[in-house]
Amino acid sequence: MTKPAYKEKYPHMFEPLVIKRGKREVVFNNRVMMSPVGIVATGGGADNGRINAFGVDYWTGIIRGGFSSVALPMEIPAEGAHAGVFNMDPEQVNYMNMHLLQRSVHAYNGKTFAELIHGGRCMVAKNLELKAAADSEYQGRHVKGMDKEDMEEVLQLCREFASQARRSGFDGIMVHMAHGWLFHDFLSPITNTRTDEFGGSVENRCRFPIMALKAIRQVIGDDLIIELRLNGNDEMEGGILPEDAAQQVLLLQDYVDMIHITCGTRVDVTSRPKMHPTNYCPTEHNAYASEIIKKTPGVHIPIGVVGAISDPERTEKLLADGKADYVLMARAAIADNNWVNKVKEGREEDIRPCLRCLYCLDHGRRKAKVSGKELAMAAEVSFDRRCVVNPLSMQGISKKMFPAPLRSKKVAVIGGGVAGMNAALSAADRGHDVTIFEKSEKLGGQALLSDVMWFKKEMKAYHEWLERQVRKHPRIKLMMHTEATPEMISDLDPDAAIIAVGAEQIVPPIPGVEKAVMAFDVFGNEDQLGKKVAIIGGGDIGCELSIHLSGLGHECAVIEMSHYQAGNAELTERMSILQWMEKEHVNTLLDTQALEITDTGVRIKNADGESMLEADSVIICTGTRALTNIRDTFRDVAFDVINIGDCKKASNMQHAIESGFDAGYIL
Numbered sequence: 001m002t003k004p005a006y007k008e009k010y011p012h013m014f015e016p017l018v019i020k021r022g023k024r025e026v027v028f029n030n031r032v033m034m035s036p037v038g039i040v041a042t043g044g045g046a047d048n049g050r051i052n053a054f055g056v057d058y059w060t061g062i063i064r065g066g067f068s069s070v071a072l073p074m075e076i077p078a079e080g081a082h083a084g085v086f087n088m089d090p091e092q093v094n095y096m097n098m099h100l101l102q103r104s105v106h107a108y109n110g111k112t113f114a115e116l117i118h119g120g121r122c123m124v125a126k127n128l129e130l131k132a133a134a135d136s137e138y139q140g141r142h143v144k145g146m147d148k149e150d151m152e153e154v155l156q157l158c159r160e161f162a163s164q165a166r167r168s169g170f171d172g173i174m175v176h177m178a179h180g181w182l183f184h185d186f187l188s189p190i191t192n193t194r195t196d197e198f199g200g201s202v203e204n205r206c207r208f209p210i211m212a213l214k215a216i217r218q219v220i221g222d223d224l225i226i227e228l229r230l231n232g233n234d235e236m237e238g239g240i241l242p243e244d245a246a247q248q249v250l251l252l253q254d255y256v257d258m259i260h261i262t263c264g265t266r267v268d269v270t271s272r273p274k275m276h277p278t279n280y281c282p283t284e285h286n287a288y289a290s291e292i293i294k295k296t297p298g299v300h301i302p303i304g305v306v307g308a309i310s311d312p313e314r315t316e317k318l319l320a321d322g323k324a325d326y327v328l329m330a331r332a333a334i335a336d337n338n339w340v341n342k343v344k345e346g347r348e349e350d351i352r353p354c355l356r357c358l359y360c361l362d363h364g365r366r367k368a369k370v371s372g373k374e375l376a377m378a379a380e381v382s383f384d385r386r387c388v389v390n391p392l393s394m395q396g397i398s399k400k401m402f403p404a405p406l407r408s409k410k411v412a413v414i415g416g417g418v419a420g421m422n423a424a425l426s427a428a429d430r431g432h433d434v435t436i437f438e439k440s441e442k443l444g445g446q447a448l449l450s451d452v453m454w455f456k457k458e459m460k461a462y463h464e465w466l467e468r469q470v471r472k473h474p475r476i477k478l479m480m481h482t483e484a485t486p487e488m489i490s491d492l493d494p495d496a497a498i499i500a501v502g503a504e505q506i507v508p509p510i511p512g513v514e515k516a517v518m519a520f521d522v523f524g525n526e527d528q529l530g531k532k533v534a535i536i537g538g539g540d541i542g543c544e545l546s547i548h549l550s551g552l553g554h555e556c557a558v559i560e561m562s563h564y565q566a567g568n569a570e571l572t573e574r575m576s577i578l579q580w581m582e583k584e585h586v587n588t589l590l591d592t593q594a595l596e597i598t599d600t601g602v603r604i605k606n607a608d609g610e611s612m613l614e615a616d617s618v619i620i621c622t623g624t625r626a627l628t629n630i631r632d633t634f635r636d637v638a639f640d641v642i643n644i645g646d647c648k649k650a651s652n653m654q655h656a657i658e659s660g661f662d663a664g665y666i667l
């Protein structure tokens with residue numbers, strides 16, 4: 001008998017995971033689970049955290065895509081104020097919808113976890129007293145070191161939560177003991193400075209977390225399994241390291257069924273780009289820690305790992321090498337709900353890559369300042385939760401229910417950048433016949449420029465994925481090397497024309513600007529620059545360019561007029577950019593104006609007055625402007641004309657992808 005091909009290729013990934021608990025066996029279909037994600041749950045953000053039909057659809061979609069389990073974050077106390085997590089308040093919980101979720105997930109033999117999070121010092125609610133392991137300050141608020149009465153209060157919340165989870169039909173409870181939340185606060189020597197029986201030795205630091213696990217087990221017995229989220233590394237000086245975590249596992253494992261390893265703490269906000277790994281963080285960055293823990297003598301329960309895991313072959317290798325017994329993915333699952341099924345079907349090349357941009361998590365948090373170890377937001381969070389690459393994610397089911405087109409249409413797409421390709425794909429998927437006109441020899445537009453930067457691998461993977469999908473779509477015809485004109489498109493007589501001609505770089509009116517080089521012309525031609533480089537414009541691209549060029553040995557200075565560098569980047573990504581600019585010794589001049597470009601550099605002005613910044617090469621990176629003049633020549637070429645992407649509004653990938661997708665989708 002021959003095995004299915006996927007079992008030959010990925011024997012470890014597709015080996016079911018069996019957890020024995022009492023007389024029960026809980027069988028996970030495979031070793032790939034979805035990591036808890038609060039804010040993407042369409043049922044979570046709506047209805048005050050009560051799961052609704054959108055939520056049921058969302059989580060079932062993940063399981064239908066092949067993931068063996070999902071985990072729904074729920075905060076205790078429910079009014080802890082982390083928006084987007086589910087609400088397990090017994091007064092408010094919507095049991096029937098919880099059960100509808102279980103039924104749909106169980107139809108695919110998937111498993112559900114309720115994730116218990118106690119915010120501890122990180123609770124947001126202003127009316128709640130912050131309590132944690134030890135007396136301290138957090139983000140300007142006093143934190144009370146918990147006494148026995150406080151502990152009993154939390155244990156009671158754990159019991160209530162566990163009881164709700166059981167009544168709601170969950171298969172397991174995942175207890176969050178990482179990332180700076182309450183139980184981690186006790187486990188970590190950084191925050192647990194107690195000198196009583198709850199602080200100091202690893203046994204003492206585990207004491208309160210174990211009391212919580214006992215309280216939960218008391219309520220659920222063997223009916224539900226328990227999984228832990230544990231830090232293998234706090235990524236902060238003086239914090240937990242893998243060897244310490246392994247000692248914790250030896251103590252905690254008797255009370256739980258499985259443990260997975262993550263990293264980082266909210267106490268040091270600069271660890272955020274590792275907790276939620278950005279493009280600057282290596283892939284599978286927690287696997288070294290899970291390996292140390294798993295291979296520690298005496299550890300006998302399954303050990304999982306999470307963090308920047310998305311490549312199928314590397315995932316199989318990680319499991320085959322014994323670095324973990326199972327893996328969890330958050331963003332790979334958000335970006336492509338069908339990740340597991342595509343691997344199973346041998347369609348790895350069709351997996352839509354995640355950009356690791358963290359738009360889904362940061363949802364519009366911009367211009368964040370990192371002051372000391374605390375985080376201050378200079379821009380309001382929009383709570384506009386989206387996945388940049390997966391336009392149907394986090395939209396509820398409303399867009400999915402848009403009526404199908406009444407007939408197949410002839411569609412012309414002008415421009416084969418990210419926006420144009422997305423429009424072509426969604427139109428073709430809806431049954432329309434599409435022709436893309438691209439004036440250059442390559443598809444991808446501006447996204448191609450990033451290919452040379454080491455921290456833009458995901459962007460490269462994404463535009464290459466898009467191109468593959470476009471090239472193999474039977475309803476899409478490509479006209480490369482073809483600069484479309486209004487006459488050409490009119491002659492084609494399409495039902496609809498989608499205009500995606502992009503943007504042009506802005507040339508600022510600085511005297512001597514002709515001596516400078518434009519940023520887009522630098523990519524791929526870096527060897528033509530001198531040693532000392534001045535970049536005028538400290539937006540995302542200017543800052544990224546400085547990291548890229550510094551890595552190639554240039555000495556870079558960035559001149560930025562405003563008070564923020566990379567001010568439009570999302571919070572976590574921005575932190576990575578700032579960290580790397582510092583690491584690469586980029587000279588950042590904020591609140592500084594470029595007055596003139598000369599043969600020897602840039603004359604600048606700031607609070608210190610006027611001075612000369614020496615440079616061998618000057619690069620202009622002051623943003624882009626929609627190509628409205630070209631765009632508008634196509635205004636009357638078809639019955640429907642829709643502008644998308646950068647030519648509608650010079651913006652970013654999110655805008656290019658969503659506006660492109662929508663244009664093709666609504667025809």
Ligand SMILES: Cc1cc2nc3c(=O)[nH]c(=O)nc-3n(C[C@H](O)[C@H](O)[C@H](O)COP(=O)(O)OP(=O)(O)OC[C@H]3O[C@@H](n4cnc5c(N)ncnc54)[C@H](O)[C@@H]3O)c2cc1C
Pocket residue numbers: 414415416417418419420437438439440443444445446447449450482483484485500501502503541630644645646647650651652653654656
């Ligand atoms: C270096 C760099 C890094 C970036 N990094 C990020 C990032 O990290 N995150 C993010 O969100 N955004 C980023 N961006 C911005 C993002 O890449 C763009 O917003 C997005 O790619 C715009 O896509 P588009 O399809 O609208 O336009 P474009 O990519 O400009 O595509 C327009 C296409 O139209 C073609 N065209 C123009 N006129 C015609 C015509 N008449 N006939 C036929 N074809 C025509 C062009 O050749 C081009 O291929 C970055 C941009 C750059 C340059």
Ligand SMILES: Cc1cc2nc3c(=O)[nH]c(=O)nc-3n(C[C@H](O)[C@H](O)[C@H](O)COP(=O)(O)O)c2cc1C
Pocket residue numbers: 035036037038039040073085115176229262275276277306307308309328329330331332360361
């Ligand atoms: C949108 C989003 C929401 C998240 N919400 C939670 C949460 O509520 N609870 C939690 O434990 N982790 C949460 N995480 C962290 C993930 O579970 C995971 O640990 C992290 O994203 C790293 O995994 P990845 O690289 O596969 O995305 C969230 C992550 C994302 C991207």
Ligand code: SF4
Pocket residue numbers: 331332334335353354355356357358359360361386387388389390
């Ligand atoms: S592409 Fe961006 S928004 Fe989508 S899952 Fe990945 S990190 Fe989140």
